[in-house]
Amino acid sequence: MAIVRQETLTVVARVVGAPIGLRSALQVIAADKVPGGGARPRVFADPKLGIHFARLVLLEEPGEGPYATSLIFESNFDTAIEDAHLARFEHLKSLSAAIYEPLCSLFQYCEAFEPGASENELALYLAGLQVAASAAYQGHIERDLARIRLEQHLRDVLLDFFSQAPKAPLRQLYHAAREHVRLRCESDPGLAGLDLDQPRPPVPDALARSRGLQAGIFAWIKNLSSDLVAYVLSQLWNIRRWQRLDPEYDQRVRQEAWTAADRRRFVEIAETEDHALQNALTHVVPLKGVERLALLLFSHGYIDTMAKNHFDDIGQLGGIPTIHFAKWLLIDDNARLVFFSNYDSSWESYLGDFVDRAAIGLNLAWTLTKEYPTTRYLTRLGASDEERFKAWSRAYQRPTQVFYTAYPELGIAALNNNTWIRCGLHHPPGAAELRAWFRRLT
Amino acid sequence: MTPDDLRDIQGLILSGYGKKPAARYAIFQIVNREAARSWLRQVRSGIQYGSYRGTRRREPPFLDDLCFNVAFTYQGFRELGLHETALSGFALPYQEGMCEASRARRLGDDGDSDPKSWRWGRPEEPVHGLLAVFAGEGDADPEDWVRIQTFIDAQLCRAHGIHVITVLDTVASNLTRRKEHFGFRDGIANPRIGGLPRNRTDDLIASGEVLLGQANEYDKLPFSPEVPASDDPTGILPAVDGRAERHDFGKNGSYLVFRQLSQDVQGFWNYIEEMRKTVPDAPPGRAGREWLAAKLVGRWPNGTPLSRYPDAPGPPVEKELDSFVYGLNRDSFGDRCPIGSHIRRSNPRDTALPVPHDPELSGDPQNESVRAERLDLTNRHRILRRGRAYGPPVDEDYDIDELRTRACAEERGLHFLCFNANLSRQFEFVQSNWVQNPSFAGLSSDPDPLLAADRELPYRASDFTIQGCPVRRVRKLPRVVETRGGAYFFMPSRRALEYLTKE
Numbered sequence: 001m002a003i004v005r006q007e008t009l010t011v012v013a014r015v016v017g018a019p020i021g022l023r024s025a026l027q028v029i030a031a032d033k034v035p036g037g038g039a040r041p042r043v044f045a046d047p048k049l050g051i052h053f054a055r056l057v058l059l060e061e062p063g064e065g066p067y068a069t070s071l072i073f074e075s076n077f078d079t080a081i082e083d084a085h086l087a088r089f090e091h092l093k094s095l096s097a098a099i100y101e102p103l104c105s106l107f108q109y110c111e112a113f114e115p116g117a118s119e120n121e122l123a124l125y126l127a128g129l130q131v132a133a134s135a136a137y138q139g140h141i142e143r144d145l146a147r148i149r150l151e152q153h154l155r156d157v158l159l160d161f162f163s164q165a166p167k168a169p170l171r172q173l174y175h176a177a178r179e180h181v182r183l184r185c186e187s188d189p190g191l192a193g194l195d196l197d198q199p200r201p202p203v204p205d206a207l208a209r210s211r212g213l214q215a216g217i218f219a220w221i222k223n224l225s226s227d228l229v230a231y232v233l234s235q236l237w238n239i240r241r242w243q244r245l246d247p248e249y250d251q252r253v254r255q256e257a258w259t260a261a262d263r264r265r266f267v268e269i270a271e272t273e274d275h276a277l278q279n280a281l282t283h284v285v286p287l288k289g290v291e292r293l294a295l296l297l298f299s300h301g302y303i304d305t306m307a308k309n310h311f312d313d314i315g316q317l318g319g320i321p322t323i324h325f326a327k328w329l330l331i332d333d334n335a336r337l338v339f340f341s342n343y344d345s346s347w348e349s350y351l352g353d354f355v356d357r358a359a360i361g362l363n364l365a366w367t368l369t370k371e372y373p374t375t376r377y378l379t380r381l382g383a384s385d386e387e388r389f390k391a392w393s394r395a396y397q398r399p400t401q402v403f404y405t406a407y408p409e410l411g412i413a414a415l416n417n418n419t420w421i422r423c424g425l426h427h428p429p430g431a432a433e434l435r436a437w438f439r440r441l442t
Numbered sequence: 443m444t445p446d447d448l449r450d451i452q453g454l455i456l457s458g459y460g461k462k463p464a465a466r467y468a469i470f471q472i473v474n475r476e477a478a479r480s481w482l483r484q485v486r487s488g489i490q491y492g493s494y495r496g497t498r499r500r501e502p503p504f505l506d507d508l509c510f511n512v513a514f515t516y517q518g519f520r521e522l523g524l525h526e527t528a529l530s531g532f533a534l535p536y537q538e539g540m541c542e543a544s545r546a547r548r549l550g551d552d553g554d555s556d557p558k559s560w561r562w563g564r565p566e567e568p569v570h571g572l573l574a575v576f577a578g579e580g581d582a583d584p585e586d587w588v589r590i591q592t593f594i595d596a597q598l599c600r601a602h603g604i605h606v607i608t609v610l611d612t613v614a615s616n617l618t619r620r621k622e623h624f625g626f627r628d629g630i631a632n633p634r635i636g637g638l639p640r641n642r643t644d645d646l647i648a649s650g651e652v653l654l655g656q657a658n659e660y661d662k663l664p665f666s667p668e669v670p671a672s673d674d675p676t677g678i679l680p681a682v683d684g685r686a687e688r689h690d691f692g693k694n695g696s697y698l699v700f701r702q703l704s705q706d707v708q709g710f711w712n713y714i715e716e717m718r719k720t721v722p723d724a725p726p727g728r729a730g731r732e733w734l735a736a737k738l739v740g741r742w743p744n745g746t747p748l749s750r751y752p753d754a755p756g757p758p759v760e761k762e763l764d765s766f767v768y769g770l771n772r773d774s775f776g777d778r779c780p781i782g783s784h785i786r787r788s789n790p791r792d793t794a795l796p797v798p799h800d801p802e803l804s805g806d807p808q809n810e811s812v813r814a815e816r817l818d819l820t821n822r823h824r825i826l827r828r829g830r831a832y833g834p835p836v837d838e839d840y841d842i843d844e845l846r847t848r849a850c851a852e853e854r855g856l857h858f859l860c861f862n863a864n865l866s867r868q869f870e871f872v873q874s875n876w877v878q879n880p881s882f883a884g885l886s887s888d889p890d891p892l893l894a895a896d897r898e899l900p901y902r903a904s905d906f907t908i909q910g911c912p913v914r915r916v917r918k919l920p921r922v923v924e925t926r927g928g929a930y931f932f933m934p935s936r937r938a939l940e941y942l943t944k945e
Contacts, residue, residue, distance in 0.1 A: 163913070165912045167911075168912075170911055321796050345875050417797065
């Protein structure tokens with residue numbers, strides 16, 4: 001049976017004229033939510049779509065500015081198709097079939113949209129507007145929505161069981177719990193598909209995770225390519241010149257000049273945050289100059305390689321353990337860098353993690369963008385300038401008008417923990433692992 | 443911290459005046475700018491500043507018999523005519539205020555705690571200032587409250603351009619025996635400001651975590667409101683290093699969070715009694731109630747930490763109440779003090795975040811360098827609490843059965859006050875990411891059992907998990923604390939007040 005994995009796609013469309021109607025259409029979609037709270041607009045909630053996270057962003061730009069107003073659609077979804085291009089197209093086809101009207105209500109304001117297009121034509125239109133990520137990360141690989149929900153429910157069943165179980169030796173408790181679950185599988189639809197007598201699912205690979213977590217700096221060294229090293233060395237003179245001369249974000253000047261419009265924008269961003277455990281960060285910043293594009297692409301290529309070979313396995317981006325999906329991509333003919341992430345908890349906590357845990361990796365991602373806090377040799381300082389970095393991040397953040405999460409109550413720590421609990425139930429653990437397994441039940 | 447700094451800092455930032463049993467907080471609006479500035483000019487030299495912390499306890503200067511401090515909201519400073527440049531330099535949360543809609547959501551102020559139903563600090567009745575007055579010594583004397591009220595009446599009046607919104611009373615601090623109304627010792631885990639004379643050396647945080655103009659835990663000066671030097675020609679305010687054109691208005695001032703939190707004492711203990719019966723390990727009767735409540739709080743009612751005394755209260759030795767880390771008490775995974783208990787999530791100390799029970803991910807809690815790193819990270823989110831209880835105790839002996847059974851209609855609670863230099867990274871972070879967050883430290887549906895049960899956001903959750911083998915869980919935590927009012931203030935330095943009221 002094909003393993004269901006997750007894929008990501010981004011569609012960027014130029015908006016024609018003033019986006020008054022588009023704004024209203026986005027509001028309609030955002031307001032129609034699945035009952036029960038959380039950021040769950042109904043339009044993306046059909047389980048057949050297999051969407052983990054989705055967003056719609058209107059990047060509004062002033063008419064006289066250098067950039068066009070754009071509508072961006074992002075989806076992180078389940079697929080069993082191995083080929084990434086095909087998987088994305090199939091997802092667009094599913095979307096066009098399932099939510100044709102809402103999609104048309106949005107993209108009718110965009111360039112090259114053909115009114116009256118068929119579902120297939122709409123999918124083709126959207127496919128043509130896709131922009132590839134320069135780097136992408138996923139915090140919980142190869143667990144589809146059904147599995148995530150099953151493992152969450154399993155944890156609940158176990159907690160309820162243990163809450164009333166008499167004290168007993170661990171091994172005895174474990175087997176009693178296992179038997180309880182095995183019996184319950186027959187009657188509890190929430191546990192459908194769970195068969196404890198089968199081997200545990202092959203992914204994620206616990207050994208790969210352990211090795212990755214222990215690798216530390218060696219993972220960075222191991223994934224360095226000779227091309228990257230050669231290119232960075234060839235640019236060393238430039239890098240030193242840039243770090244000496246580039247202006248960094250001046251929090252004082254900018255804050256003291258805040259206008260009423262700036263304040264409205266802050267409120268608008270805050271209003272879209274903290275409606276669920278997860279939040280969406282949409283960040284758009286111009287590059288410092290086209291002459292740095294190649295270096296930025298090399299840097300992002302390195303981050304992408306690290307994500308595929310290391311971060312995805314260990315469930316952390318840099319040192320940040322609260323990101324479900326994240327990606328960088330270039331828009332406007334490579335003039336601006338977009339960052340999308342779906343993360344747990346508040347913006348302050350997330351940005352704090354950037355500062356405290358992941359400054360090096362993130363410096364590499366953003367150091368070549370406008371006003372980024374000054375770095376040394378692309379990786380040092382930068383984000384560790386706490387207040388300046390946070391102010392810079394907020395200044396270039398955009399509101400996420402529509403944000404969808406499939407599991408608004410499930411943080412990535414709990415999601416991964418549920419998986420390890422489930423895996424431990426398939427095979428009775430050894431003595432040392434047994435205690436660790438019980439500790440996970442929290 | 444220099445003696446000049448101590449003379450500059452308002453005293454309440456440096457200590458809670460714990461020896462003074464009587465206190466009242468007057469919340470006011472400025473209705474006449476010139477009259478209010480004139481009043482502040484007269485009164486500012488009488489404010490209690492921090493010089494008393496620069497000498498030994500029995501050497502002068504001492505605390506004034508009746509001491510008071512003032513603080514202002516963003517609108518308050520605007521009403522007083524503070525320079526626009528300084529106003530724009532305050533932190534955004536302070537400028538927007540505690541009751542701003544998205545902020546209220548993050549802080550858990552929904553339902554009965556919605557700012558629209560607050561008694562003070564509502565959006566349509568903005569607060570401008572706070573006058574905090576303390577008096578007496580040792581045991582409370584009714585005369586102390588009379589003196590405080592006489593002082594407030596004399597200061598906050600129409601003639602001084604001020605309209606009083608409310609005067610918030612407190613219960614005599616000697617009567618509370620340093621307990622909060624649920625019956626637990628309070629005010630224990632307060633960090634100490636680094637560089638302050640006469641300080642214990644444990645649990646120090648950088649002075650810039652509390653005071654602007656001082657280096658913080660990142661070894662940076664916190665962002666501080668400034669004024670053009672041209673507006674301060676006589677140099678009342680300190681100059682800004684490296685920028686002669688600016689003077690520092692914020693230096694030695696601190697952001698003050700004030701929240702009035704009511705407590706449903708009977709509701710809390712009734713819930714404990716109901717749930718005790720559902721937990722197989724709970725001892726019977728009163729001992730069971732004390733045990734379960736201690737699990738929720740993380741301390742026994744006498745303040746001794748569960749992490750040290752997991753089975754029964756220990757002797758309440760003052761120095762030992764706060765000087766512990768979880769890793770050294772075989773409590774890295776919450777087997778003694780549950781991960782989601784109130785004290786552990788308010789100050790996780792060396793708890794290996796984000797997921798304590800996953801040492802591969804979060805680091806081995808037995809490793810000393812891991813513990814030190816965790817403590818460093820925790821210390822970037824500390825706050826300095828200065829609150830006092832209000833309303834009479836249900837029972838003066840805080841007997842837990844009396845607290846449960848004695849009917850008492852009068853409202854009681856806590857005037858929660860805390861100082862910090864960075865509202866977003868400290869108070870708001872603690873409230874939304876640790877207290878409010880049902881997913882804190884790898885939990886799944888466990889909000890703070892005292893402060894955050896059954897809030898709408900980030901999602902409805904009301905479980906409490908007691909780690910151990912086997913794990914236990916109690917459900918349906920009730921809301922036992924509600925917010926009745928609140929505002930963000932800034933408590934300026936002596937020099938800032940002098941600049942603010944200059945002729």
